[in-house]
Amino acid sequence: MRELELYYGPQHLGMVGNFSITLNVEGDRIKKATANPGYLHRGFEKLMECRTWMQNFPLVCRINVVEPDHIELIYSMGVEKLAGIEVPEKGKYIRSIYLELARVASHLFGLWAYSNMLGFDTVANWAMYHRDLILDLFEELTGARVYHIYIRPGGVRRDFPDGFEDKIIETLHTIGGKIPDYNSTFFDNRLFKKRTKGIGKLDRENAKKMGAVGHAIRATGMKYDIRKIEPYAAYDQVEWDVPTRKGGDAYSRLLTIRDEMIESVHMIFKLINKMPKKGTVYTKTPNPFKWKIPEGDAYVRCESSRGELGLYIVSDGGKKPYRAHFRTPSYSHGLTILENILAGEDIADVGNIMMSLYVVAPEIDR
Amino acid sequence: MDRNKLIKWIKTPAKMGNKYSLHAVYFCTGCGIIEIPPTITTRWDAERFGVTPAATPRQANLFLITGYVSLKTLKSIIRTYEQMPEPKYTVGFGSCPINGGMYWDSYNTIKHLDKYIPVDGWIAGCMPRPEAIFIAVTHLWKMIDNDMADGYKKYRNNYDQYRANQEKVLGSLDWPPLFK
Amino acid sequence: MNDLKQKIEMAFDSIDINIPEDNRMIINISKDGVISILSYLKNAGYEHLALISCVDLINENEFELVYIVSAYMKRDDEFHDREKQNIIIKTRISRKKTRFMTVINIFENAEPYEREIYELFGINFQGHPRLKPLFLEIEYEMPPFRKNFDTRKFVDDMFGNIPEIEGH
Numbered sequence: 001m002r003e004l005e006l007y008y009g010p011q012h013l014g015m016v017g018n019f020s021i022t023l024n025v026e027g028d029r030i031k032k033a034t035a036n037p038g039y040l041h042r043g044f045e046k047l048m049e050c051r052t053w054m055q056n057f058p059l060v061c062r063i064n065v066v067e068p069d070h071i072e073l074i075y076s077m078g079v080e081k082l083a084g085i086e087v088p089e090k091g092k093y094i095r096s097i098y099l100e101l102a103r104v105a106s107h108l109f110g111l112w113a114y115s116n117m118l119g120f121d122t123v124a125n126w127a128m129y130h131r132d133l134i135l136d137l138f139e140e141l142t143g144a145r146v147y148h149i150y151i152r153p154g155g156v157r158r159d160f161p162d163g164f165e166d167k168i169i170e171t172l173h174t175i176g177g178k179i180p181d182y183n184s185t186f187f188d189n190r191l192f193k194k195r196t197k198g199i200g201k202l203d204r205e206n207a208k209k210m211g212a213v214g215h216a217i218r219a220t221g222m223k224y225d226i227r228k229i230e231p232y233a234a235y236d237q238v239e240w241d242v243p244t245r246k247g248g249d250a251y252s253r254l255l256t257i258r259d260e261m262i263e264s265v266h267m268i269f270k271l272i273n274k275m276p277k278k279g280t281v282y283t284k285t286p287n288p289f290k291w292k293i294p295e296g297d298a299y300v301r302c303e304s305s306r307g308e309l310g311l312y313i314v315s316d317g318g319k320k321p322y323r324a325h326f327r328t329p330s331y332s333h334g335l336t337i338l339e340n341i342l343a344g345e346d347i348a349d350v351g352n353i354m355m356s357l358y359v360v361a362p363e364i365d366r
Numbered sequence: 367m368d369r370n371k372l373i374k375w376i377k378t379p380a381k382m383g384n385k386y387s388l389h390a391v392y393f394c395t396g397c398g399i400i401e402i403p404p405t406i407t408t409r410w411d412a413e414r415f416g417v418t419p420a421a422t423p424r425q426a427n428l429f430l431i432t433g434y435v436s437l438k439t440l441k442s443i444i445r446t447y448e449q450m451p452e453p454k455y456t457v458g459f460g461s462c463p464i465n466g467g468m469y470w471d472s473y474n475t476i477k478h479l480d481k482y483i484p485v486d487g488w489i490a491g492c493m494p495r496p497e498a499i500f501i502a503v504t505h506l507w508k509m510i511d512n513d514m515a516d517g518y519k520k521y522r523n524n525y526d527q528y529r530a531n532q533e534k535v536l537g538s539l540d541w542p543p544l545f546k
Numbered sequence: 547m548n549d550l551k552q553k554i555e556m557a558f559d560s561i562d563i564n565i566p567e568d569n570r571m572i573i574n575i576s577k578d579g580v581i582s583i584l585s586y587l588k589n590a591g592y593e594h595l596a597l598i599s600c601v602d603l604i605n606e607n608e609f610e611l612v613y614i615v616s617a618y619m620k621r622d623d624e625f626h627d628r629e630k631q632n633i634i635i636k637t638r639i640s641r642k643k644t645r646f647m648t649v650i651n652i653f654e655n656a657e658p659y660e661r662e663i664y665e666l667f668g669i670n671f672q673g674h675p676r677l678k679p680l681f682l683e684i685e686y687e688m689p690p691f692r693k694n695f696d697t698r699k700f701v702d703d704m705f706g707n708i709p710e711i712e713g714h
Contacts, residue, residue: 010394010439010442011391011392011422011442012392013392013421016394017394017399018395037680038438038679038680038682038683039436039438039442040396041436041681041682042469042472042474042475043472043697045691046472046690047469047697049693050697050698058468062397065397065399065400112407124407125407125408128407128408128409129407129408129409131404132404132409145401145493145495208593208594209593209654210654211595211596211653211655213594217618221622222619222622223619223622223625224618224619224629229619229625229629229630230630297634299597299614299632308596312597312599312612312614312634314601322601323599323601323602325597325599327596327597327614331659332655332658335657335658336654336655362397365436365681436683437682437683437684438681438682438683466705470701471697471698471701473686473690473695473697473700473701473704474681474682474683474690476705477701478708481709484711520713523713524711524713527709527711527713531708531709535684535704536683536684537684
């Protein structure tokens, strides 16, 4: 059979985000896949070198549009480590609650994209609606739907408004109450199982070799989660478990995402119960126009909803970062793993596999 | 619906067709795309306004440029835009296509989108809310009624200038000119 | 962490190791030793390459390449100290002779990182199977992440004098 070259993206219905894959196909089978990123490259790390430490906050959160909160957090953590700032107790709890809400919202977005791709429009509409409920919470808390700029070095920008905890609990009960419906229409659906079981298989050895993180490695059974390994914020204050699966295929990855979402909801309830009622939420930082950070370099990492997110940051003692480099989870997932596991699959499963790895294009290009 | 213009519709039925069935091409050009899924799903339901995503540019007449445009994306945008049948309308979504926005000093994003392809309207903000899309759509209706959404005619008339600007940033383009 | 430090010091001579804080180790090594220390660390269980970064030290006329490795878990559900540790390996190459060895043979996911550094800093990784542009569409007068590439001046020159469309 003749081999053809097929361009999948950037303008393609099965592509979420501005990303492109060149497929060499023989009939319906993919022989070779070549990822072609760069459609969203803005040179963030160069732009950061031209702006002061605090000016960078509106910039960095735009690295990942699906979940800007973890990028804010990682940059704050980097600045805190270089400048030696401590976060007050209540600030830590608020950070954790806020980040877990962001994780649920991000997973719901992923669920929208995935169910939309498989043709489950009902589930897609539910997921998007439930994500919007969380965005409403963010809007009340920070004033913005998408880019919040809520976390700052030394804590968070402001305390929860009155009665905000009750609103969180109410919203999460609404979403949690819908989980059985999600299960019966989507996760337990025969069609879903047929489309995902055995697709995009990534076994343990290959996952380790190609630098898999996050749910991609957790779907092979390893409880690799930075929140447990190197706890930040208030993740070491409450009891929670890392959900894992054994299969390593798209099905296991999707179920890991669902279990993680449920675990996050439970964790938020525990965090709200344990959160101190009084206290400051941030440590004062110097005047942002004059703020100089001592010379040095640091590597910090956290667990975003797609996996290990890291930041290598260098300061030369000046008002601006000398160099910052984000290690984003989609980078290895989208460029190394995707290219490797697409070979041998069907064309119809490209979007399926890509979304099961949860590749977000702006994170790759930066 | 404006009953006073009923006569006008009867005279120009095509205009009504263009107005109330805006098919937006499915192209996630930038981070503004994050507000499109809420817009087209249950909560805001863009189909009330006749806006619905279309799979290919050849079936679409609305091009939402959602967010910053890097040089690599500009190339795809031009190709996509040229494939769309006329009449076609372009709306710049977010601050970045207007003047570069946050990336005014980035070496890899273009600053003024209307220098490369014609743009009929802008939605300011980062991110604009889903309601802003509907306001833009209703404005676009009025513009179509009054023959003001004529970006595609502008592209046809001034194609030399557009092509020159495109080649200035991208180098020589590897497809022949659309209009001679 | 201190055990590992001792072990590395036994295995390699002329190596500079310091532990600035808990769970972080910085190894400064000359450029010939990078391959051997990375494979040593991989055999010692640090098999996750988190990041390859590059810092342009223009005042010292050198590039600093930074490799950050960490470990996956030994058992599926037991947490040890080893996963907490991040080892940062730094090496310097001259800004004039921008050549270095690839580490793809040790860490497979180094491939896009090296391609990115090739494109944004202009460092040539020898032995890399496809060293071609990853992100950029056009060619710049110099790799854009170098410190002497002034992005604001470039934007003024490139986008500042593109004319408005006249006529309608």
